[in-house]
Amino acid sequence: MNQDIVAAGRAPLWPSFWPEVPAEDRPAIRDVLAELLGRGVILGGEGSGREWFLLIRDHYQSHVADYLAPLGLELVVDDEALLLQARPRTEACQLLATFSRDETLVLLALWRIWDDEQASQAAAAVVISADELWGKLRLFFDRVEPPEKTQMESVLAKLRRHRLLRTHRPEGATQPGELQIEILPSLSRVIPFDDLEAWLQRAELCQAAGEAPLL
Numbered sequence: 001m002n003q004d005i006v007a008a009g010r011a012p013l014w015p016s017f018w019p020e021v022p023a024e025d026r027p028a029i030r031d032v033l034a035e036l037l038g039r040g041v042i043l044g045g046e047g048s049g050r051e052w053f054l055l056i057r058d059h060y061q062s063h064v065a066d067y068l069a070p071l072g073l074e075l076v077v078d079d080e081a082l083l084l085q086a087r088p089r090t091e092a093c094q095l096l097a098t099f100s101r102d103e104t105l106v107l108l109a110l111w112r113i114w115d116d117e118q119a120s121q122a123a124a125a126v127v128i129s130a131d132e133l134w135g136k137l138r139l140f141f142d143r144v145e146p147p148e149k150t151q152m153e154s155v156l157a158k159l160r161r162h163r164l165l166r167t168h169r170p171e172g173a174t175q176p177g178e179l180q181i182e183i184l185p186s187l188s189r190v191i192p193f194d195d196l197e198a199w200l201q202r203a204e205l206c207q208a209a210g211e212a213p214l215l
Helices: 003-008 023-038 048-071 101-119 130-140 149-161 185-190 196-209
Strands: 041-043 073-078 083-088 126-129 165-168 180-183
Touching (some): 023 041, 023 083, 041 048, 048 073, 048 083, 101 130, 101 185, 101 196, 126 130, 130 149
Antiparallel strands (some): 041 083, 126 180, 165 180
């Protein structure tokens, strides 16, 4: 190994700020970067995510932001929602997730529901049932066949893995449509719509083509 690198206190390929990071913080920063690159979002209100959120927010925002910048990703620290998010800069990022047609339709519907709730100054948490979501899909995309109700579970599972939503089944619920879906603020950032007009243009393209490529 190059002696200059050893003397600097860092291994090859580590960022230049690494020698400044105390040894006890390094494992957490590695975990944070792995989560942000793998899932895009860290939920700072639960589990180990709480410790990671506070560590990055209070001590390493600029370090992590610098690390993500060459990948076309912007670090978002959301104090209100307790989220860390690696948000794609659509003009530069080459790591954008790809979604199937059904996943894209659901994402578009969830974005519209979130935006409508924010415009009406409703409660910060946006929660709908699976049945309500399916109804919105039929309303928003009346010229495109939406995912079948039986397919919704797998679509929602993928979006949950990307931490764009949470799901909860109420006590005593017996029907799939009773599943409760909480739309997280991370979803509104991962889709590049500046306003409702941009969403309407994308939705119309999906309806006209009968397909739904997100990006």
